[in-house]
Amino acid sequence: MSNRALLEVIALDVEDAIAAQAGGADRLELVTDMAADGLTPPRETFAAIRAAVDIPLRVMLRKTDGFAAGDVSVLLEAARELRSEGAQEFVLGFLNPDGSPDLVAVEAVVAELEGCRWTFHRAIDRAADRDQLRKTLADLPGLDTYLTAGSAAGVDEGLPVLLAEAARRGEPGYGARILVGGGLTLGHLPVLRAGGIDAFHIGGAARPSGWDGPVSATAVAEWRAALA
Numbered sequence: 001m002s003n004r005a006l007l008e009v010i011a012l013d014v015e016d017a018i019a020a021q022a023g024g025a026d027r028l029e030l031v032t033d034m035a036a037d038g039l040t041p042p043r044e045t046f047a048a049i050r051a052a053v054d055i056p057l058r059v060m061l062r063k064t065d066g067f068a069a070g071d072v073s074v075l076l077e078a079a080r081e082l083r084s085e086g087a088q089e090f091v092l093g094f095l096n097p098d099g100s101p102d103l104v105a106v107e108a109v110v111a112e113l114e115g116c117r118w119t120f121h122r123a124i125d126r127a128a129d130r131d132q133l134r135k136t137l138a139d140l141p142g143l144d145t146y147l148t149a150g151s152a153a154g155v156d157e158g159l160p161v162l163l164a165e166a167a168r169r170g171e172p173g174y175g176a177r178i179l180v181g182g183g184l185t186l187g188h189l190p191v192l193r194a195g196g197i198d199a200f201h202i203g204g205a206a207r208p209s210g211w212d213g214p215v216s217a218t219a220v221a222e223w224r225a226a227l228a
Contacts, residue, residue: 003194005227008058008179009220010038010203016215017049020206023220027056029091029119029201034211036065043081050086058119061196062093063107067123069094069105075156079112090118091147099128101136108139119145122182130161133174148203154183163195186226187197193227 009020011028030046031038039062046059055179059082064070079090092109094102101123109142110118120137126134137143150158150165168174180192183200189200202223206215 003198004034006177006199007220007224007227008162008181008201009206009215010034010200010201011049011215013045014048014052019215019217020220021053021055023053023206023215024224026087028053029058029060031060031062032073034203039063040063040075040078040082042062043085046082046087047085056089057087058089058091059087061090062119062121067093067095068097069102072105072108072219075105075109076112079109083113083116088116089142089208090116091121092118093121093123095123095126097116099126101127101133103136106140110142112206113142115141117144118178119147121147122149122152124148125150125158125182129172130165134176138173138175143176145177145179145199147181149180149184150184155180155188156183157186158182159188159191162178162192162197168198169196186223189226 003047006026007025008029009025011017011020011030019029030041032190033039037062038058048163052178061075061079065078090113094105098100123135125148150154150161166178177199178197179199179201207213208216208219
């Protein structure tokens with residue numbers, strides 16, 4: 001079996017997507033409005049990116065800043081529109097004000113996805129009880145990944161949590177893959193890989209000139225080489 005780790009890169013537009021694929025990204029997370037930490041991109045953006053690259057795309061389903069679901073009907077309509085354009089993989093995650101998973105919203109969106117694979121994003125890092133969240137969501141169809149830094153403050157603080165959760169792989173609630181992102185640096189990779197983690201997510205690290213600049217194929221290639 002291959003030991004190759006997965007590298008996912010945030011893409012905002014076609015230029016980002018082409019550069020990320022050229023640098024060796026295995027998958028893209030498609031979002032818009034990083035000032036709000038990533039919202040659902042327009043269907044036209046998804047369609048243009050889908051036509052430009054041939055690696056898997058996970059599309060964000062999030063319409064408001066923060067981790068409340070907001071108007072679920074708006075999320076469902078976005079999911080329908082994106083699926084009609086050919087989207088097959090998604091990213092989502094909603095919390096109630098008390099930090100518990102908003103199961104009503106999550107289940108409604110997942111039902112609309114009809115078995116599509118999806119990532120529960122960094123809302124897990126703001127959850128009141130990570131273990132309970134994982135066990136609550138464990139049987140939802142299509143859930144195969146948690147995007148997490150282990151802490152709302154980022155990987156530096158969350159490293160012990162990430163390693164502890166990786167060690168529980170196979171236990172109830174711990175079947176989904178850990179995709180590490182959020183303040184991730186190349187320096188974190190050796191200990192994470194040694195802990196059995198094999199999926200990594202970068203955004204700003206792929207953009208040497210910051211979020212106002214495009215993804216750099218060279219920067220992505222540096223990460224791909226480090227993960228080879």
